Amino acid sequence: MATTSAPPSEPFRLSQLINDTRYRGATIQIVALILLMLTFAWLVDNTIQNLEALGKDFNFSFLWTSAGYDVNQRLIEYDSQSSHARAAMLGILNTLILAVVGCVTATVIGVFVGVLRLSNNWIVSRLMTVFIEVMRNVPVLIWILIVVAVVNESLPTPRSFKGEETGAFVLTNRGAYFPEPLFTNSLGDIDVGGLFLVSNDFLMFVAVLGLSIWGAGKMSEWATKRQNETGVRPQILLPQLALIVLPTAILLFSLGFYLGYAELKGFNFKGGTFVRDSFIGLWIALSLYTGAFIAENVRAGVQAVSRGQSEASAALGVTPGRTMSLVVLPQALRIIIPPLISQYLNLTKNTSLAIAVGYMDATGTLGGITLNQTGREMECLLLLMAFYLVVSLSVSGVLNWYNERVKLKER
Amino acid sequence: MMFRSILGAAVASFVASTAFAGTLDDVKAKGYVDCGINTGLVGFAAPDADGEWSGFDVAICQAVAAAVFGDATKVKYKSLTGKTRFTALASGEVDLLSRNTTWTFSRDVDLGFEFVGVNYYDGQGFMVPKELEVGSAKDLGGATVCIQTGTTTELNLADYFRANGMEYEPVPIETNTEAQQKYLSGACDVYTTDASGLAATRASFESPGDHVVLPEIISKEPLGPLVRHGDNQWGDIARWTLNALVTAEELGVTAANADEMAANSTNPEIRRLLGAEGGLGAMLGVSDDFALNAIKVNGNYAEIFDANIGPETAIGLQRGLNALYKDGGILYSPPFR
Numbered sequence: 001m002a003t004t005s006a007p008p009s010e011p012f013r014l015s016q017l018i019n020d021t022r023y024r025g026a027t028i029q030i031v032a033l034i035l036l037m038l039t040f041a042w043l044v045d046n047t048i049q050n051l052e053a054l055g056k057d058f059n060f061s062f063l064w065t066s067a068g069y070d071v072n073q074r075l076i077e078y079d080s081q082s083s084h085a086r087a088a089m090l091g092i093l094n095t096l097i098l099a100v101v102g103c104v105t106a107t108v109i110g111v112f113v114g115v116l117r118l119s120n121n122w123i124v125s126r127l128m129t130v131f132i133e134v135m136r137n138v139p140v141l142i143w144i145l146i147v148v149a150v151v152n153e154s155l156p157t158p159r160s161f162k163g164e165e166t167g168a169f170v171l172t173n174r175g176a177y178f179p180e181p182l183f184t185n186s187l188g189d190i191d192v193g194g195l196f197l198v199s200n201d202f203l204m205f206v207a208v209l210g211l212s213i214w215g216a217g218k219m220s221e222w223a224t225k226r227q228n229e230t231g232v233r234p235q236i237l238l239p240q241l242a243l244i245v246l247p248t249a250i251l252l253f254s255l256g257f258y259l260g261y262a263e264l265k266g267f268n269f270k271g272g273t274f275v276r277d278s279f280i281g282l283w284i285a286l287s288l289y290t291g292a293f294i295a296e297n298v299r300a301g302v303q304a305v306s307r308g309q310s311e312a313s314a315a316l317g318v319t320p321g322r323t324m325s326l327v328v329l330p331q332a333l334r335i336i337i338p339p340l341i342s343q344y345l346n347l348t349k350n351t352s353l354a355i356a357v358g359y360m361d362a363t364g365t366l367g368g369i370t371l372n373q374t375g376r377e378m379e380c381l382l383l384l385m386a387f388y389l390v391v392s393l394s395v396s397g398v399l400n401w402y403n404e405r406v407k408l409k410e411r
Numbered sequence: 412m413m414f415r416s417i418l419g420a421a422v423a424s425f426v427a428s429t430a431f432a433g434t435l436d437d438v439k440a441k442g443y444v445d446c447g448i449n450t451g452l453v454g455f456a457a458p459d460a461d462g463e464w465s466g467f468d469v470a471i472c473q474a475v476a477a478a479v480f481g482d483a484t485k486v487k488y489k490s491l492t493g494k495t496r497f498t499a500l501a502s503g504e505v506d507l508l509s510r511n512t513t514w515t516f517s518r519d520v521d522l523g524f525e526f527v528g529v530n531y532y533d534g535q536g537f538m539v540p541k542e543l544e545v546g547s548a549k550d551l552g553g554a555t556v557c558i559q560t561g562t563t564t565e566l567n568l569a570d571y572f573r574a575n576g577m578e579y580e581p582v583p584i585e586t587n588t589e590a591q592q593k594y595l596s597g598a599c600d601v602y603t604t605d606a607s608g609l610a611a612t613r614a615s616f617e618s619p620g621d622h623v624v625l626p627e628i629i630s631k632e633p634l635g636p637l638v639r640h641g642d643n644q645w646g647d648i649a650r651w652t653l654n655a656l657v658t659a660e661e662l663g664v665t666a667a668n669a670d671e672m673a674a675n676s677t678n679p680e681i682r683r684l685l686g687a688e689g690g691l692g693a694m695l696g697v698s699d700d701f702a703l704n705a706i707k708v709n710g711n712y713a714e715i716f717d718a719n720i721g722p723e724t725a726i727g728l729q730r731g732l733n734a735l736y737k738d739g740g741i742l743y744s745p746p747f748r
Contacts, residue, residue, distance in 0.1 A: 070581045072580050080573060149592070149596075157598075159543075173596060174555060266552065267551075267600045268553055268580065278582075355560075355583075356585065360583065368583075369560060372493070372494050372497070373517075375518075
């Protein structure tokens with residue numbers, strides 16, 4: 001007699017949601033999700049209620065009212081009659097420029113120090129160890145304050161230059177002055193959306209130089225082609241140089257290019273390109289601090305490359321320097337990049353300490369004076385969070401894309 | 412600092428149980444007044460060697476505590492920067508803000524605070540090193556100016572330089588101490604804040620004589636204590652405590668003679684003020700002798716002024732506008748009746 005082994009089809013019972021392993025996982029996840037959403041709903045509801053209790057509404061119209069305060073470092077057109085939105089934009093640009101130059105210098109410092117720490121020279125490697133440990137074990141805010149205090153206290157004040165002949169570069173305790181490019185036959189500026197004034201001279205310069213470099217590239221291609229066909233590479237170094245230098249030189253000459261030096265007028269130097277003490281302080285402190293972390297990433301990356309690689313390279317007679325730059329570093333890069341992303345993000349977020357030394361970044365304008373003068377904490381802080389989030393996600397997105405490109409392709 | 416203000420804002424938004432009415436009950440229940448004061452401004456609010464706070468603004472906190480509890484020590488001080496103070500008050504972190512704060516329309520109306528009066532009529536001034544040989548604020552074109560951020564100061568400054576067609580380089584600084592360091596190192600040519608603050612700051616310099624406060628006063632800065640909007644009883648207590656100090660000066664009641672006056676005076680005004688008749692304290696929800704207790708702490712307005720910032724102190728401020736109306740000033744308290 002044949003017995004059917006079909007499982008008894010029991011009806012679904014509610015208790016199965018917990019007792020049955022087929023459903024339990026999903027049940028727990030859904031419950032957790034509901035709890036999480038309830039928490040958020042409670043927070044939002046609470047905020048709305050409390051804002052109402054304080055008699056405050058939630059709107060962003062304050063952004064279009066006049067800001068009423070001045071900002072020292074202005075990358076876009078701004079005065080005290082401009083809107084809060086423009087002040088915020090100004091702060092955002094100040095944050096971005098600090099983050100960009102900071103990341104670049106931190107990377108350079110990090111790679112140098114990281115590689116030198118692995119040096120066979122005992123003194124060099126110990127020195128680098130001391131540098132790394134000192135830099136990364138003191139809070140970055142302290143470094144920022146120290147560097148700015150050193151600049152403020154040790155460099156001469158502008159008025160101590162009175163009657164002295166100052167050259168192209170002037171270092172004062174308020175910042176550094178560099179020569180600025182000026183043109184006697186200037187082509188004027190164009191206004192981009194009422195935000196930036198872009199110098200036409202600069203655009204011309206970039207266009208001409210770009211074209212020259214593109215031409216020089218083409219010339220190289222042609223030379224390579226000739227080399228492939230005939231086996232002899234034509235001498236193109238001089239024509240290439242001429243192609244790059246001559247048109248630019250002619251352009252600069254016809255525009256009447258000269259360097260404008262800063263001159264002491266009244267309380268401060270006028271003219272020249274001014275880099276403020278607060279910017280210098282933040283730049284140095286953030287680059288050194290983050291550089292120390294990057295150095296450790298670099299060291300880890302280099303040490304992760306198998307010794308056989310450098311031994312093989314040495315066996316082929318490649319010098320140690322070239323071994324590092326041609327064999328080890330390209331392979332180490334794959335390991336270095338992922339932790340490097342978080343160092344860049346850290347640096348970007350650490351720029352918000354700028355207010356401590358009076359640098360007007362996004363936290364100083366939008367999250368500082370604007371917040372304080374308008375009393376719109378929620379709106380300002382939400383905008384600020386959104387800004388840092390967007391910047392951080394963009395940095396991480398770009399670097400992840402780069403990482404995808406350079407990482408080891410496994411088949 | 413930033414962290415604190417962000418935290419403060421978060422607290423402001425998310426603390427559910429902040430009560431906006433019944434501050435007096437809350438204060439009585441916890442047994443002390445949370446009072447917001449400056450992070451350190453000699454004469455107005457500064458800690459001594461033992462960490463005890465004292466000063467012109469601190470005296471207001473103590474007077475209010477004495478009015479509520481009959482005991483001036485029942486105060487907890489919170490040092491607040493120009494930026495964090497409003498968030499702290501709005502969120503209920505402090506019950507009373509007595510931190511040389513300028514009474515302005517937007518703070519009163521838009522931020523939702525209630526100024527209970529003016530304890531110091533001030534105006535914004537400039538301080539420069541003597542060696543600069545600047546005689547007037549009109550000569551400051553092109554100067555680097557240190558400002559305490561988060562105050563009305565930076566708005567006045569922008570207006571003043573704009574109105575006079577001068578350029579300047581603003582350096583916003585978070586606290587008075589940092590601004591002082593910047594100014595003294597020569598990283599700024601000028602330091603600007605309320606004239607009283609300048610005098611107090613200068614008094615703490617190694618050689619105050621090397622610095623001058625310029626004659627121009629570019630704004631009106633009525634400084635006063637404030638509370639949250641919407642709790643009239645608590646606002647009244649703070650307001651009438653302040654008024655009691657002014658009235659006491661007017662009537663000649665001092666810390667030394669207050670008890671004796673309350674017992675023996677025949678002047679009905681003094682008797683009402685000190686709670687011997689009229690039952691004014693009960694209407695306010697505190698004991699009848701609240702003003703007596705407040706006055707006994709540091710004395711009347713004149714005594715507080717003289718002890719902390721008056722001509723005899725290092726700060727050396729004259730009464731000026733802050734004299735009683737009958738002495739040529741504009742200090743004028745509504746009557747106690």
